Amino acid sequence: MKSRIPVVLLACGSFNPITNMHLRLFEVARDHLHQTGMYQVIGGIISPVNDKYGKKDLVAARHRVAMARLALQTSDWIRVDPWESEQAQWMETVKVLRHHHRELLRSLPQKEGPDRDKALPAAPTAVPELKLLCGADVLKTFQTPHLWKDAHIQEIVEKFGLVCVGRAGHDPERSILSLPILQKYRHNVHLAREPVQNEISATYIRRALSQGQSVKYLLPDAVIDYIKEHNLYTKDSSWKDNSTQRN
Amino acid sequence: MENSEKTELVLLACGSFNPITNMHLRLFELAKDYMNGTGKYKVIKGIISPVGDAYKKKGLISAHHRVFMAQLATKNSEWVEVDTWESLQKEWVETAKVLRHHQEKLEAGSCDHQQGSPVLERPGRKRKWAEQRQDFSHKKSLEPKTKGVPKVKLLCGADLLESFGVPNLWKREDITQIVGDYGLVCITRAGNDAQKFIYESDVLWKHQNNIHLVNEWITNDISSTKIRRALIRGQSIRYLVPDVVQEYIEKHNLYSSESEERNVGVILAPLQRNIAEANS
Numbered sequence: 001m002k003s004r005i006p007v008v009l010l011a012c013g014s015f016n017p018i019t020n021m022h023l024r025l026f027e028v029a030r031d032h033l034h035q036t037g038m039y040q041v042i043g044g045i046i047s048p049v050n051d052k053y054g055k056k057d058l059v060a061a062r063h064r065v066a067m068a069r070l071a072l073q074t075s076d077w078i079r080v081d082p083w084e085s086e087q088a089q090w091m092e093t094v095k096v097l098r099h100h101h102r103e104l105l106r107s108l109p110q111k112e113g114p115d116r117d118k119a120l121p122a123a124p125t126a127v128p129e130l131k132l133l134c135g136a137d138v139l140k141t142f143q144t145p146h147l148w149k150d151a152h153i154q155e156i157v158e159k160f161g162l163v164c165v166g167r168a169g170h171d172p173e174r175s176i177l178s179l180p181i182l183q184k185y186r187h188n189v190h191l192a193r194e195p196v197q198n199e200i201s202a203t204y205i206r207r208a209l210s211q212g213q214s215v216k217y218l219l220p221d222a223v224i225d226y227i228k229e230h231n232l233y234t235k236d237s238s239w240k241d242n243s244t245q246r247n
Numbered sequence: 248m249e250n251s252e253k254t255e256l257v258l259l260a261c262g263s264f265n266p267i268t269n270m271h272l273r274l275f276e277l278a279k280d281y282m283n284g285t286g287k288y289k290v291i292k293g294i295i296s297p298v299g300d301a302y303k304k305k306g307l308i309s310a311h312h313r314v315f316m317a318q319l320a321t322k323n324s325e326w327v328e329v330d331t332w333e334s335l336q337k338e339w340v341e342t343a344k345v346l347r348h349h350q351e352k353l354e355a356g357s358c359d360h361q362q363g364s365p366v367l368e369r370p371g372r373k374r375k376w377a378e379q380r381q382d383f384s385h386k387k388s389l390e391p392k393t394k395g396v397p398k399v400k401l402l403c404g405a406d407l408l409e410s411f412g413v414p415n416l417w418k419r420e421d422i423t424q425i426v427g428d429y430g431l432v433c434i435t436r437a438g439n440d441a442q443k444f445i446y447e448s449d450v451l452w453k454h455q456n457n458i459h460l461v462n463e464w465i466t467n468d469i470s471s472t473k474i475r476r477a478l479i480r481g482q483s484i485r486y487l488v489p490d491v492v493q494e495y496i497e498k499h500n501l502y503s504s505e506s507e508e509r510n511v512g513v514i515l516a517p518l519q520r521n522i523a524e525a526n527s
Contacts, residue, residue, distance in 0.1 A: 020269070020486040020487075021486075023485070023486045024485070024486050024487070027483035027485045027486065028483070030483070031481075031482045031483055074490055195473055195476070195477060195482070196468055196469050196470075196473050196477075196487060197466045197467070197468035198465075198466065198467055198468065198469060198487070199465045199466045199467075200465055200467075201465065204464065204465050213280045214276035214277075214279065214280055215276075216272070216273075216276050216324075217269040217272040217273050217276065217489075218269075218273070221323055
């Protein structure tokens with residue numbers, strides 16, 4: 001068996017709040033990369049966006065980080081990293097990738113990590129790769145004019161790599177075909193499929209919460225308790241926030 | 248609204264729960280919010296009733312594991328619990344009979360549920376309906392008014408409703424009894440055909456007031472079949488079932504290609520029984 005490339009997955013987003021679907025993205029992506037036989041996923045990082053991102057209904061980053069931390073209490077491979085949220089300004093995803101890549105290289109050698117999939121140790125010399133994990137909807141936003149800088153898209157797929165988890169209603173293949181830059185780095189764009197359709201959007205969660213409806217089993221109990229305790233997402237603001245994308 | 252009399256409801260979900268998933272648990276939450284939201288009902292309890300092994304469904308693992316997983320999954324629920332009666336019967340029991348069992352149990356007032364409804368306080372003490380009604384009228388004036396004994400309704404997904412159309416799976420009189428005497432709370436996907444299905448069936452049409460269709464706006468397709476398939480393929484089922492259930496499955500290595508072979512080639516109990524009865 002040839003040695004596998006160690007990979008760390010980074011997910012950027014609002015996590016407002018974190019849901020089971022965000023957590024599933026990681027599980028599905030890891031299964032997919034392992035199945036290629038080329039990669040060994042050694043870690044996952046959740047990076048909640050900075051408050052300066054200015055998205056409507058975004059609760060304070062300290063809450064979003066705390067909720068992600070609670071959600072990840074029981075994960076032995078995914079962690080939350082508050083670095084992005086602690087910066088003075090909002091920053092482009094590519095800069096978050098650069099930061100974590102530097103950190104990753106600095107922390108070498110470090111190759112422990114949970115291998116559920118036993119006995120497939122990464123080669124000791126292998127340098128871990130950092131890949132951006134996203135839902136297929138993000139891939140689609142690459143086509144939205146002015147949302148992403150072309151140079152950034154190029155850097156993401158050239159230097160890092162993308163792992164996209166397909167959701168119902170999105171056709172990731174088509175997004176790739178329509179963007180020459182994604183075509184060019186097709187080998188670095190991994191499409192994973194979630195076999196179970198489970199569209200838990202944070203927007204839905206916030207709406208249900210403000211209407212006093214149950215969100216149990218859509219996000220971890222510890223997160224629900226935190227939301228109640230801190231009285232988050234209670235006010236009756238309007239919900240037409242449909243810009244789930246960020247760059 | 249607080250002053251009007253509300254009917255107390257117990258939601259009963261029958262099924263294989265092989266294994267229980269977050270989707271099953273969500274059905275209860277959605278149904279409760281919906282029924283309470285009508286202003287006419289107050290959901291006081293949910294019951295999960297895993298089917299007995301005699302059901303003979305392909306890939307059905309032993310009831311004690313399925314019951315135990317459901318118990319683990321509902322440990323953190325304040326209102327949903329698992330009942331083993333159905334799973335402990337030697338023969339497969341028709342769903343209409345399971346409903347009747349639970350309704351009778353409520354009427355006997357001997358429900359062993361601890362918390363919850365004011366009507367069900369003093370657990371374990373057997374009371375007749377009339378007695379209970381009496382008590383209720385003189386001393387319960389502070390509690391929200393409710394109408395008599397709680398009613399059991401069958402909680403299901405649209406797939407169960409549509410299975411009413413499968414030949415020999417259900418006895419006609421059982422369907423009549425379920426929708427006529429008890430009622431259905433059916434969680435359906437937005438834009439699905441449940442309405443049409445009801446329209447096309449005379450008996451469902453007749454009792455449509457007793458069929459509550461609850462829209463589920465976010466797709467939730469965590470079927471047990473997909474969970475078993477993922478397990479067999481070595482894929483993660485994390486966040487699709489409660490962590491405690493996942494741990495239990497792994498610890499006991501419950502699902503494998505061998506377990507999928509269980510009952511292969513065996514005719515499902517209801518089909519066996521209903522076909523035999525039809526021919527006799």
